[in-house]
Amino acid sequence: MSALLSIKGMTHFFGGLKAVSNFSYDIPEGVIYGLIGPNGSGKTTTFNLITGIYSPTEGKVFFKDKDITAAKPYKIVQSGIARTFQNLRIFSSLTALDNIKIAKHFGSKSGLISSVLRLPSFMNEEKAIKKESLELLDLMHLSHRAKESAKNLPYGELRRLEIARALATRPQLLLLDEPAAGMNPKEVDELMSLITHIRKEFKVTVFLIEHHMQVVMGICEYIKVIDFGETIAEGRPEAVAKEPKVLEAYLGKRGV
Amino acid sequence: MKQLKLPKLLIFALIFYSAIQILYGTEILNGYILHIINQSLIYVILAVSLNLINGITGQFSLGHMGFAGVGAYVSGTISTLVFKINPSSPNGMLIFIFAIIVGGLAAAVVGFLIGFPSLRLKGDYLAIVTLGFGEIIRTVFNNIDYVGGPRGLLGIPKFSNFTTIIVAAFITLVVIRNLVESSHGRAMLAVRENELAAELVGVNTTRYKVMAFVIGAFFAGIAGGLFAHLLQMAHPTQFGFIKSVEVLIMIYAGGVGSITGSTIAAFALTFLSEGLRIGIRAIADATGLPIGGEWRMVVYSLLLIFIMLFKTEGLMGTKEAKLIRLKEVQ
Numbered sequence: 353m354s355a356l357l358s359i360k361g362m363t364h365f366f367g368g369l370k371a372v373s374n375f376s377y378d379i380p381e382g383v384i385y386g387l388i389g390p391n392g393s394g395k396t397t398t399f400n401l402i403t404g405i406y407s408p409t410e411g412k413v414f415f416k417d418k419d420i421t422a423a424k425p426y427k428i429v430q431s432g433i434a435r436t437f438q439n440l441r442i443f444s445s446l447t448a449l450d451n452i453k454i455a456k457h458f459g460s461k462s463g464l465i466s467s468v469l470r471l472p473s474f475m476n477e478e479k480a481i482k483k484e485s486l487e488l489l490d491l492m493h494l495s496h497r498a499k500e501s502a503k504n505l506p507y508g509e510l511r512r513l514e515i516a517r518a519l520a521t522r523p524q525l526l527l528l529d530e531p532a533a534g535m536n537p538k539e540v541d542e543l544m545s546l547i548t549h550i551r552k553e554f555k556v557t558v559f560l561i562e563h564h565m566q567v568v569m570g571i572c573e574y575i576k577v578i579d580f581g582e583t584i585a586e587g588r589p590e591a592v593a594k595e596p597k598v599l600e601a602y603l604g605k606r607g608v
Numbered sequence: 609m610k611q612l613k614l615p616k617l618l619i620f621a622l623i624f625y626s627a628i629q630i631l632y633g634t635e636i637l638n639g640y641i642l643h644i645i646n647q648s649l650i651y652v653i654l655a656v657s658l659n660l661i662n663g664i665t666g667q668f669s670l671g672h673m674g675f676a677g678v679g680a681y682v683s684g685t686i687s688t689l690v691f692k693i694n695p696s697s698p699n700g701m702l703i704f705i706f707a708i709i710v711g712g713l714a715a716a717v718v719g720f721l722i723g724f725p726s727l728r729l730k731g732d733y734l735a736i737v738t739l740g741f742g743e744i745i746r747t748v749f750n751n752i753d754y755v756g757g758p759r760g761l762l763g764i765p766k767f768s769n770f771t772t773i774i775v776a777a778f779i780t781l782v783v784i785r786n787l788v789e790s791s792h793g794r795a796m797l798a799v800r801e802n803e804l805a806a807e808l809v810g811v812n813t814t815r816y817k818v819m820a821f822v823i824g825a826f827f828a829g830i831a832g833g834l835f836a837h838l839l840q841m842a843h844p845t846q847f848g849f850i851k852s853v854e855v856l857i858m859i860y861a862g863g864v865g866s867i868t869g870s871t872i873a874a875f876a877l878t879f880l881s882e883g884l885r886i887g888i889r890a891i892a893d894a895t896g897l898p899i900g901g902e903w904r905m906v907v908y909s910l911l912l913i914f915i916m917l918f919k920t921e922g923l924m925g926t927k928e929a930k931l932i933r934l935k936e937v938q
Contacts, residue, residue, distance in 0.1 A: 403808060429810040441808075443801035445926065453791070454798045455809035460791040464819075467790035468783050474790065478937040481791070521810050 354417055356381040356557050357402070357433075357525055362411030364394075364401055371397045373581035375411070379525070384551060384558040386572030386589075390601055394581040395561040396438055399527050403435050404428045415525070430458050434523035436514040438530045438561075444503040448494055448513055451502055452485035455520035485520065491553070492516040492546070508539045512546070519554060526550070528560040532567045540564060544571050569593065577601065617931055621778050628770065644882050646770055646838055649777040650831050651874035655858040656784050656867055657827035662856070663865035663926075664788055665820035666800025667727065668735040671742030672828050672855050675715040677847030678745060679829025680836035681755055683711030684764045687837065689754070694765045704767040708776075708833040715829025716822045718745075723821035727814065742852055750844040760843030761836070768838035776834060780827050781932070785867055787823070789934050796820050800865075861915050863922030868929040873922075881908055 355378030364372040372394045379385050387395050400406045402413055407422030414420065420428055434455075443451050460481065462474040489495050492512040497505055505513065511531060518526055531547070532540050548571055551558055562568045568575060569589045576586040577598050585595040592598055628645060631637040658672045686707035687693050693700045726737040755761045787793050795816045798806035807813050836842040858877055862869025884904035892899045915922075 405804070405808075424812075425804075425807040426810050426812045429808055435808060437805070441802050441805035443798055443805065446797060446801060450794060450797070454794045454806070454811070457791050457795050457798075458810040462791065464787070464792060467792055468786045470786055475937065478790075482937055517809060 355379055355414075356416065357559070358414040358417075359398075359402070360412045360414070362398075362401060362408045362413065364397055364406060365409045370581050372401065372408070375578075375583070377576060377583075377586075379557060379559055381524075381557055382551075382555070383573045384547065384560070384571050386568045386575040387559070387561050387578065388563070388568055388575060389578040389584075393579045395578065396529055399435060399529055399561065402428075402527065403433060426458075429521055429523075432522075432524040433527065434518035434521045434525075435527035436511075436518050436529055436531060438533065440510050440514055442502045442510055442514060442517075444501075446502060447499055448489060448502055448505065449482075449485055449498040451513060451517050452488055452520045453481055455517045456481045456485060459522065488516045488520055489513075491519075491550075493542075507534050508536070511535065511543070515546075515550070519550065519556075523556055525557045525559060528558065528562075530561055530563060532562060532564040540567060543567070547571055617782065618778075620931055621774065625771075625774055632770075642770060643838075644878060646768065646773050648875045648878040649773045650834050650838070651855070651858065651878050652777045652871050653780045653827055653831040653834070654855045655862065655870035655874040656780055657824045657831070658855050659859045659862075659865065659867060659870045660784055660787075660796075660827075661820050661824040663859055663863075663870075664793065664800060665796040665817060667817055667820065668731060669738040669821070669824070670735045670849070670852055670856065671722075671738035671740075671745075672824070673832075673847045673849075673852040674738075674742035674745035675719055675825040675828035676832030676835065676851075677749060677842070677844075678715040678718050678825075679708075679711035679832030680842040680847070681711075681749055681761060681832075682714040682829070683707040683833030684761045684836040684842045685755060686710060687767070688761065688764045695767060700765070701767070704765075704772075704837065708830055708837075711833035712826045712829035715832065716826035719822045719825025720818065723818045723825075727817040727821060739849060739852075742847070742849055746844045746848050749842075749847070755842070758844065760841050762841050764836050764840045764842065766837060766840050768834045773834055773838070776830055780830070781867065781871065784823075784827070785932055785934065788867070792816070792819070857912060859922075861912065861922055863924035863926060865926040866922070866924040866928055868927070868932045869922050869924030871932075872924070880911070884908055 357379040360376050362372055362375040363370070375398065387398065389395055397406070401408050404423050404425040412419060412421045415431060415433060418431070420431060443454060460477055462477050466474045486495065486498065489498055492515060494509060494513060494516065497509060502510065502513065515528070515531065532543055535543060544567055547558060550556060572589055575589050575592045577584050577592060579601045584597045584601060585592050628637065632642055654672060654676060658669065661667050661669045687704055691703050693703050722741050726734060729737060749755060750758050795806070795811045798809070798811050799813050799816050803813050835846070858873040859870050861877060862873030881904065884907055888899060888904050891897070
């Protein structure tokens with residue numbers, strides 16, 4: 353079986369600093385895949401390389417067997433990869449609803465002329481966009497916030513709004529950059545059931561970066577642990593949790 | 609049977625148009641006031657189109673009047689030098705409309721040529737490029753003898769009148785408003801809000817920046833053409849940096865991102881600037897103080913400073929009047 357996302361020998365330097373070193377991995381379709389590692393270990397850089405924000409110094413990225421290495425970010429999104437950000441990037445002075453509608457942009461077919469003249473085809477499309485966007489808000493328990501300016505939303509809701517916005521692009525692969533960051537335990541529980549629900553509902557493969565061990569161990573089916581840009585362990589959660597190298601990276605060496 | 613309902617903005621425009629025509633016909637309004645109204649309406653076109661670039665798409669352009677200059681000179685050349693029309697020539701009006709549209713298109717082409725390479729720059733850098741562009745345009749006109757060089761292009765027929773100008777302003781308002789409330793407009797707003805996030809929800813940010821620039825330049829070109837056919841001349845100094853700043857001030861005073869704000873500010877500031885001219889002259893006459901008309905700019909500037917101090921987000925913020933807003937899609 354070929355993988356949905358396949359990274360081959362990816363290396364990235366920031367000047368003299370090797371942020372990512374010779375990464376190779378395959379993410380099969382349908383899994384929830386977790387990437388963990390201490391701060392500065394190259395996790396977010398990996399996401400930035402996949403989504404085309406940086407182009408890798410070496411190596412290739414394949415999505416659905418197509419080479420997407422260093423393609424334009426918007427093209428990568430349009431091919432079916434969506435992401436969220438560790439430090440939220442919300443369109444903050446727009447409403448929650450508009451945040452979602454924007455992400456429906458590239459699916460829309462109305463040209464400039466029919467938009468300006470508000471032809472029936474355009475109006476129908478607008479209706480459909482609004483309906484689907486409201487459904488997504490509903491799924492994320494944000495319906496009551498639709499007309500609210502995004503900057504007024506509390507942090508946990510913004511995290512969910514960003515996930516909803518990513519889903520609005522109809523991705524096959526969803527990259528979540530620390531989705532549980534800054535959430536309280538109750539919100540974390542909700543988030544976990546939400547992620548598993550999303551996977552089922554949208555048939556989307558999830559690739560997530562997380563510090564929160566509860567989330568990683570709770571929902572990921574496969575985990576990769578990296579430190580200083582190198583892979584130190586990978587496999588099923590139960591197995592990885594027992595790796596001495598992982599314990600060392602997170603807790604320090606025993607008996608020093 | 610469904611009743612035909614006119615959009616409220618159209619009704620408002622028709623009422624405004626008839627009222628001014630009646631007032632002017634009965635000589636309650638004199639030609640001078642009508643002239644200022646015409647100028648205000650042209651400034652509405654300039655301010656709303658600049659707002660599409662600066663307010664909606666969040667790019668900082670300082671050369672808007674440069675595009676107006678292109679429109680003014682191109683349309684003026686067509687009507688004055690090529691077709692040599694005057695208001696009594698047969699098909700004069702058609703040729704005038706043709707000239708205005710070609711002027712707008714020429715400005716749009718220039719907008720594309722400037723925008724495509726320079727819109728990868730951000731913030732201050734883009735401002736400097738557009739500033740430079742405005743000055744280049746001015747200098748180019750200053751040095752082409754065919755269009756009058758430093759004397760300017762004179763003898764342009766007076767085709768712009770209240771009717772043609774209000775139609776153009778109305779079309780500009782509707783087109784830009786409808787554009788903003790479409791998926792294209794939302795893409796432009798996304799560029800303003802967070803360019804990286806826009807790109808990562810699938811918006812081709814370069815394309816939308818260029819598109820805003822080109823559409824903005826088109827309408828600026830139309831406004832320039834109308835100006836030339838109102839003042840019956842096009843002069844390089846009309847399209848310099850200071851004039852671009854005047855339009856910029858309008859969108860900031862009205863509220864960046866608000867079409868309503870730009871419209872109100874275009875009227876208010878044009879009238880204020882003219883009103884101060886009269887007011888200061890009256891004060892000088894009454895008191896015998898040696899203050900000339902140039903003092904109006906001091907007062908005008910002070911007023912602007914106060915607006916910015918006490919209402920930083922401008923008159924309207926990013927809000928729109930009910931009249932301008934479209935009915936929500938259900």
